[in-house]
Amino acid sequence: MAKKEKVQKTNAMRELERGGISYELQSYDADNEDLSTGVGVRISEMLGEDPESAFKTLVTVTPSGGHVVCCVPVAEELDLKKAAAAAGEKSLSMMHMKDLEPTTGYVRGGCTPVGMKKQFPTLIDETAQLFDLIGISGGRRGISLRLNPEELADFIGAQFADICR
Secondary structure, three states: OOOOOOOOOOOOHHHHHHHOOOOEEEEOOOOOOOOOOOHHHHHHHOOOOOOHHEEEEEEEOOOOEEEEEEEEEOOOOOHHHHHHHHOOOEEEEEEEEEHHHHHHOOOOOOOOOOOOOOOEEEEEEEEHHHHEEEEOOOOOOOOEEEOHHHHHHHHOOEEEEOOOO
């Protein structure tokens, strides 16, 4: 019988465990070079998930320099105008990739709304509420977490809103 490789815990996993939030860990072979459009759909299919229940985490910048975290299904696009309205902001723009890790502690392809360096206002697309479990990044490329969207939102203080195009 082959030994199951032990996955090193990420900050996101430690935070969820501290908060008593249950999750299912899924790992996959991450191609660290392929961060092209559609990679989230390919990963969710590789894990046997419905791509509509797998969410990517995008970080936006407010006009005053603040940040709003947005979680949308991997096959969808964030509507910046809808997200700005839901966040009570005049507008939002996407964060530059060079600023992602210094701001959140996470790299592109491994960004998750749980356990960032600072807790930012967070929006989760309302379609998450259609599922018992959704997939989010586990805080590192190659790791996905499945958890209840309502428990996630309560834990990180997120609100559900229509934020997709």
